[in-house]
Each structure stands twice: as C-alpha cells, then as structure tokens.
Ligand code: FES
C-alpha cells in the first residue's frame with residue numbers, strides 16, 4: 001500500500017519538493033528514472049484505472065484490447081451479458097491472446113498451441129491434453145483477471161490488493177462524473193481518435209484545463225464567452241471536477257456550418273463538465289459532445305490518448321449525426337477549439353528540461369494551503385493532484 005504517512009521513502013530519488021504549494025519541480029516531467037517508480041506506485045498501485053465504457057462494447061462477443069502499465073488487457077462483453085476484463089495473455093505460456101484493437105468474436109484461440117477460450121474466459125479446448133501434466137483439468141485454466149468494478153458503465157480495474165472500493169475512491173467528484181456520463185451511463189460509442197503526444201503523462205494531464213480562452217485562437221475568433229462555473233477537488237485522491245455554463249456562440253461568417261457549435265437540448269444542460277481522475281483519465285461533456293479520454297503513459301516521453309466519442313442510447317438519428325459532427329471537430333486532438341493542445345504538451349515537455357520549478361499563479365491565495373473549491377478559471381485546480389502525486393511518490397516538501 002502507498003504509505004502516505006512516510007513521505008521520505010523515496011528521498012533516494014533525490015527530489016526535494018519546493019516549499020510553496022504552487023510550485024512543481026520541472027524535473028518530474030523529464031526524469032526517466034521516475035517512470036518505473038510511478039508504474040509501481042501509481043499505475044500498478046492502489047488506484048483505479050478506467051479501461052473501457054460498456055458503450056464501446058454493445059453487442060455480446062464485442063471486445064477491446066487495452067494496455068495499462070505494459071500489462072495487456074482484454075475487455076469482453078460475454079455471451080451471458082456480463083462485461084469482463086481479462087489479462088490478455090493465454091493461461092498456458094502467456095502468449096498475447098488477442099492483437100486486434102477491437103472486434104467481435106465467439107471464441108479466442110491462442111495461435112501458439114491452440115488453446116481456445118470462450119468470451120467468458122473459460123478454457124474450452126486444448127489439443128493433446130491427455131499428454132499434459134498429472135491431474136491437469138481444463139477448468140483450472142481460465143484467463144486471469146484483475147480486480148474490476150464499474151460506475152455508470154465505466155469499467156475500472158486495479159492491480160493492487162489494497163485499493164479502496166471504487167465509489168469511495170471516486171470521492172467528491174461523483175456528481176459531475178455522472179453528468180459527464182450522460183446522467184445515466186447509457187452511452188453508445190460513435191468512434192475513436194487515437195493520438196500519441198510527445199509529452200510525459202503528467203505534462204499531458206497538467207495542461208488540459210483553464211487555458212481555453214487564452215491558448216485556443218478559435219475561442220477568441222468566435223467571441224465565445226463562458227458563463228458562471230466552478231472547479232472542485234477531491235483532496236483525498238487528487239481528482240478534479242469542473243462545471244461551467246456555456247453561452248451560445250454568436251453567429252459568425254467564420255463558420256459555414258454553425259451546427260458545429262450549436263447546442264440541441266434542454267438549456268439547463270448547455271454547459272461544460274470536465275472530470276480528471278488521478279492519474280490520467282479525462283472525461284468531458286461539452287455542448288453535445290460526450291468524450292472519454294483514455295490516456296496511456298506509454299513511456300517517460302510519450303502519452304497515447306484514445307479519444308472515445310459517444311452518443312446517448314436514446315438519441316434519434318438526427319441527434320447522432322449532430323454529435324458525430326460536433327465531437328471530433330470541436331474538442332478532439334485536431335478539433336477546432338483545441339488543436340493547439342498537442343503543441344503545448346510537447347513544448348512544455350521540451351521546456352521542462354531547464355532548471356527550476358513550474359509555478360502556478362492564477363488563483364493562488366496561499367503558499368501553504370489548498371482550497372477544495374475554486375473559481376472556474378483558476379490554475380489551482382491542478383494543485384490537489386500534484387499534492388497527491390507528491391505524497392504517493394514519497395517526495396518530501398522543503399521546510400524553507
Ligand atoms: S501459449 Fe497459448 S496455447 Fe500455448
């Protein structure tokens with residue numbers, strides 16, 4: 001278990017955290033030796049990690065493969081209707097079982113020695129088993145499984161025994177998460193965009209926030225103003241919730257098809273909600289876009305993000321078309337109002353090789369205390385996550 005009461009345990013890594021709570025040592029973005037420690041303490045540690053939403057696997061036999069901390073996973077909608085997560089490795093000699101990103105199968109055959117598994121993970125065939133070791137029983141060799149739980153259709157796994165129950169781990173941010181998952185979790189996949197950013201996972205995670213009106217040129221060009229809003233943190237686990245009203249975008253000749261920024265539906269829902277769950281998950285519901293961003297820390301200098309776009313199960317055909325049009329065109333990696341993000345993730349990574357600390361400014365009222373609730377455009381929403389990271393990694397804060 002992560003021993004948060006013993007912050008000096010990783011002092012051998014030689015990082016002394018700055019005294020002021022609004023500062024982060026730049027070296028944590030670029031030190032490659034931290035990556036393995038993060039895998040152990042965070043990605044294989046006592047945290048939950050979302051690996052799929054059931055809306056990606058609507059039919060029985062649907063599957064998706066995913067990777068967490070180099071561990072290959074196979075998520076399958078069983079013929080009994082249940083969604084399961086397996087280790088994507090044959091229970092014989094651990095050959096990677098499935099290589100496709102997604103698909104539909106009635107059985108999974110390992111190409112090495114032809115062991116055969118059903119979508120429920122049971123071993124249903126193995127050639128020459130009469131010659132196997134004494135007492136061999138087929139039923140003793142199902143596919144291995146990590147611990148699994150789900151919340152409004154979002155499937156989480158953990159590879160650590162001490163992870164608290166999922167609803168406890170989600171903490172304060174559950175109300176916004178429910179809204180972001182369509183109020184009832186009944187989402188259906190529209191499609192993916194997959195992108196690899198040249199950035200450490202923390203750089204990706206740290207730069208997806210309040211910057212929209214400053215960084216994203218389209219916001220200014222469209223004269224797109226926000227309304228009231230707030231950010232709130234789960235201090236125990238470093239999660240962030242964000243909710244804001246959105247004003248309608250004024251008509252402009254800049255957009256020929258104004259439906260890109262139109263909202264269809266009940267005015268009360270015309271807002272922006274964003275959830276960041278420690279360590280890497282981002283989920284947003286913005287206008288009519290439902291987007292889950294599964295981020296994989298694939299190396300110290302690379303973060304792979306799978307942008308999954310959804311509609312609601314009750315949508316009519318017109319609404320589905322509208323969501324498809326709006327989804328990736330607005331907020332995806334090359335979306336009209338977010339396309340500058342990739343460049344910033346990369347340039348932050350390059351710049352972080354210089355000495356010193358990254359210093360948060362907007363909204364900072366104290367150097368030694370964090371607020372759980374702050375204004376929507378403050379930078380301080382990231383600080384609870386950094387404080388949690390610091391504790392989990394065992395970095396001591398300097399006294400002076
Ligand atoms: S490793 Fe899969 S059948 Fe042998």
Ligand SMILES: [Fe+2]
Pocket residue numbers: 207208209211212215216337338341
């Ligand atoms: Fe952005």
